[in-house]
Amino acid sequence: MTLDDFKSAAESLRTDGPPQIAAAATLDAWTDVRNALVGRTSGRLSELMTALGTLPKEDRRDAGQLANAVKQELEALLEAHHVELARAQQLGPAIDRSMPGRATWQGTVHPVSLVIDEVIEIFRELGFTIALGPEAEHAWYNFGALNFPTDHPAMDMHDTLYLDDLVLRTHTSPVQVRTLQQYPPPIRILAPGNVYRRDFFDPSHAPMFAQIEGLVVDEGITFADLKATLTRFANRFFGATKTRFRPSYFPFTEPSAEMDVQCGVCKGSGCPVCKQSGWVEILGSGMVHPAVLENAGLDSERYTGWAFGMGPARTALARHGIPDIRILYDADVRFLEQFAR
Amino acid sequence: MNVSHEWLKAFVPHTLGAEQVRDLLTAHVATVEGFERLRADLASFVVARVVETEKVPDTKLSFNKVDDGSGTLLEVVCGAPNVTLGAMYPFARSGTMMPAGFRIEKKKIRGFTSNGMLCSARELGLGEEHDGILELQTNAAPGTSLLSVLPIGDVRLVVDVLPNRPDLLSHIGVAREVSALTSVPMRSALDAMLPADADGAAAGRAVVVGEAQRHATQGASGGATVRRDDPDGCPQYLGAVIRGITVAPSPQWLRERVEAAGVRSINNVVDVTNVVLHGLGQPMHAFDLGTLADQTVVIRRARAGETLKTLDGVERALTPEMTMIADAQRSIAVAGVMGGQESEVTDTTTDLFLEVAYFDPQRTRQTRRALGLSTDASYRFERGIDPQGLETAMRTAIALMVAVAGGRLDGNIMATGAAPAAMTDVSLRAARVAKVLGASVSSVEIRQYLEGVGFGVRGPGIGGRVEVGDGDEDEEFLVSAPSWRRDVSRDVDLIEEVARLHGYDRLPDTIEAYRPTTVPDHPLHVTGRRVRDALVAAGLCEVRPMPFVKGDDASHWRVTNPLAEDEPHLRTSVLQSLASRAEYNLTRMTGDIRVFEVGSVFLGKGLAHGVGTGTVDEEVRVGVLLMGARHPRHFADGASPAIDAWDAKGLAERLARAAFPGAPIAVEAGEDPALWSIGASGRMVGTVCRVSLDAPVWASPAFGIEITLGAMPVAPVAAPGASGHAGVRPAVALPPVPVRYAALPTTPAAEFDLALLVPDDLPAGDVERVLRTSGGEMLERLELFDEFRGAGIPDGMRSLAWRLTFRHPERTLRDKEIDGRRSQLLKSLENQLGVKPRTA
């Protein structure tokens, strides 16, 4: 081989190499191209290097420099193309990005529990903790301790389901007395739970429903505290809104008060939702009746307190626009999944 | 309670509008939950002027042109004789619905088109006057709404009267409150009940009723006799005889009043009894005296086996617990509940026996419950009527009866028995008012509020009336309640009176500093919340179903008075409820069901079976039901596999860790029918099971998990009236045990796989136990990654493959060491379990 032959072979490698490198579309193809061009044993460059030894001595320097230059050029190109291919492989093949992502099942919290959670969250900021009590309850805790007169029309508001010598509690208020017997004041508790009434299922009644009770007992607790705390709660829960308190009756509170918030639908001007009154009833409340404190073994001269109770189901129906309370009990998965967050 | 706005004004002539009365009552007395305009049917009537009129010869008809304010004069044919040019009349345009229920149509009469109707009082339902159309004395422009011109259109206020205030079940009771709130004095009961301009009013007022004849148990007057044999059921009974009455339809004013109260008008006699009930709150009854044997009225218990056909036509079986009104022979009315048909006033009745009584509240309540018969009368008696109001009611009734039905009082009022004793006086301290309300209400105001609604208020000292001062916080009053307020027995009852009359809205609402509660969060609330969060994060939906099930009496508590006989029991497992909910979903073609509930179950039934305690043992549990696709379907994956037992087991472990944080959890093969039992700290807390459902063929298998979170004991905290915390400091919950940091490895791990032939009846867990013990301390991880049956595996065997990860904490493990460990493991497996590696 002459120097010229060598040079022309080197130049042709220099010309052929780059398009071949560029044409390598995969890492495997790239390896093949690399081996064919600059492979240590069988590539075209190694053939040149072998041929280099056959050239006359005086030509070898030039020839060697040329071969090296070609090698460096090709290796640089190979390296650069490898980086490109590797990146492309990482990205993977092109995808149709309009297609849906892979979903997982969405867990949900029941809408009634959502309301209870929210009430708890607000009252927690005001120092309340959570108390619980049994659903199968002694009549004394459910009625007698709460100052219900025996065999009196006040009982008609609590149509009761009986269980041998127990009752299914008709409200969460028995937890008030249990808590007052168990812990000394100061008391600030919430008592969420299920209660039972002998009411047949219809769109707005259920024989079992959730209630949430609140109780504050200490020295110096007044009706002003009741109004202030419950108004604050209403403002947090319903957003800035007007509240009003009106006289009511519960055997275990006195004075008793029903709290209304201004109707969110008509803003107080009257509509079917609020039965034209402009107000929506939210909760019942009142100063703890001294008889209740006495029944729990407390000094009713020293301690005063207030309590409230509300029905989260009714709030859930209103806020989500659910037309029938029975839907809350059906456990229809299509309904439950609507509450995914 | 239905309150007529107009009737209320007859009691207390205030000048407020119906809306103002509604707001006043709601703010201070009792909630007005209904506001009904009674003549809404006249809303579309207008006033119109006759601008041309022409008689049609030989008929009563006239052709008229009428201005109804519409801008066009309307042609109207009228049959009334009194059409007067230029006069104003009520006018119904064509298309208007008349109160009688027909619609005014445009029609042709004798070639003349009639475009509406000029109306008479009768056509408007305003009275019996039908001699001609109703001429209006008004300056209003034609087209003005009739209701804004005529003083009709009473408003009915529906007051929600709560059980502590039976005095509000009457117009007089509501009027007392309005009077106190507006400072407008009340008129007398008779003035309020008998309008001065009513026909016969003068005759009614002229009746001279002498002093009532008082007797202990028996009296006679006007030819009738009263004997009170059941003083417990009837502490006081008044009777009077009126002879020579004429039963007829009620006059318009009386009919309007009973109808405003929501009662159907029957006849003049019955309407008088109803107007007394709704006006004065005193139920009363009028018997046809002619039907009473020996003209005798006996108040006694029912005889055993006695029956009575009540006014509603139902034959009632009576028991000796019931108080009856009887004549000399038989019962004629259920006392305080309903009269009997035989002694009912009819068109031919001429002589009446009027009854005004005080029946015992509890007796009335028991009787009406036993009969399942609640009436306006029983509703009031069982809540307690005004025991001092009987005579006023009787006198008013006599005057009304004579006014509307004629006749005369024969003899006098017979009164037997006496009103129950007055309530004891209550002492009230101004300081206590301030302590409860958080506001100081002056002594003057306190007295003013209480006296306004009928309370007697005395200052310090006994008996004598001492002028009450102002601002003295130690001031103590002695307060006596009016006879109609038997709900007041403690100072706090009076504080409520002060608060509501002062106005809840006027009391302060300042938030005060508070001391922290002594009550820790209930542990079951904390646990329940943690469990719920874990399950929601795992993709499950919370449900809140009913706890009622169809069980059996041997193992389930039965509700004594269940709502539905097909589900009379309380559940003993949350899964019972979840299974029925799953079936509900399946009927709606939903098969992917992942639901859970944290709720109570009721155990302890079944003492005889050795499983119960004989008392209700309530437990709070979490139940989970899973079925359907493991994942939502994705196009890249194809159909998701169905949830299987391993999903349930895995979730059970996760759930148990959430329920019992820090406790060692063991999920092990359970006893049939459970798949697994769940243990926490060595205690069995729950199970995993297959759930059998009434399911369609396309449904996949269902799995259940149920874990007991804790007991919710019904045991009393302390005896009634006692405290359980005397001298006991509330327990403070211990802080949770923190997670312990494990040093991160700095040396490389060595891994190898072991594929073993394991007999079907040898639990993999046994193999793992041998691997762990023989693997030594350097065995960091043991992962079962394959189970295979089939080609190359002998029958009754399976190939199980584990990946074992070894690590030395300080140095790299040598290959030789690993190989040695591998042979040692195989040797132990062979020796201890006879398990060999899978070859080939």
Ligand SMILES: [Zn+2]
């Ligand atoms: Zn509204």
